[in-house]
Amino acid sequence: MIQITNKETGEVKNYSDAEFEAERTRLLMAWETAKTALEAAKETEMKLRKEFVAFAFDPNKDKGTERIELGNGWQAKAVKKINFGWIKDGEKVNKHAIDDALDMIEKTVANGSLIAERLVKWTPELSQTEYKLLDEKAKSIIDAVIVTSEGTPTLEIIAPKAK
Numbered sequence: 074m075i076q077i078t079n080k081e082t083g084e085v086k087n088y089s090d091a092e093f094e095a096e097r098t099r100l101l102m103a104w105e106t107a108k109t110a111l112e113a114a115k116e117t118e119m120k121l122r123k124e125f126v127a128f129a130f131d132p133n134k135d136k137g138t139e140r141i142e143l144g145n146g147w148q149a150k151a152v153k154k155i156n157f158g159w160i161k162d163g164e165k166v167n168k169h170a171i172d173d174a175l176d177m178i179e180k181t182v183a184n185g186s187l188i189a190e191r192l193v194k195w196t197p198e199l200s201q202t203e204y205k206l207l208d209e210k211a212k213s214i215i216d217a218v219i220v221t222s223e224g225t226p227t228l229e230i231i232a233p234k235a236k
Contacts, residue, residue: 105230126151 075093078085088096129149130139136155140148159166171193178192179185199219207215 101230104228125149126153 075088075090076085077088077093129141130151130153134153136153138150138152140150143149160170161167162169175189175193178189182188204212204215
């Protein structure tokens with residue numbers, strides 16, 4: 074007998090080995106079907122969204138908000154965006170190159186120090202590797218400013234390796 078407690082409801086269910094196997098298979102297959110449908114729906118939605126925006130809105134405007142009247146008070150609103158990012162050194166942002174550019178702005182542009190300070194925002198990111206190496210005193214200090222929450226689990230089905 075296998076006992077499973079639902080984390081969200083607290084409900085406890087008992088399963089025979091065969092019932093457990095059947096329910097596990099049912100849930101896994103339902104998840105895989107939903108995942109496949111979601112991926113297809115996301116791809117189709119994005120394709121149609123881009124197609125509609127290109128067709129119905131000003132093709133010369135590459136950013137900003139536009140609205141078109143659809144009738145009976147309804148409107149379609151498109152927000153066109155330009156994404157900004159940073160050059161990379163392999164997989165990571167090339168912080169050295171960014172620092173060099175900011176140094177150059179500081180030295181060569183009027184009010185360069187102020188501009189460089191405000192131009193780039195750095196977001197703190199906890200290094201879990203370093204965190205795990207901390208002694209108890211350091212951990213207790215940093216724990217005062219760390220917020221944790223349960224993450225969403227990942228799931229994938231892995232095919233057997235070919236022999």
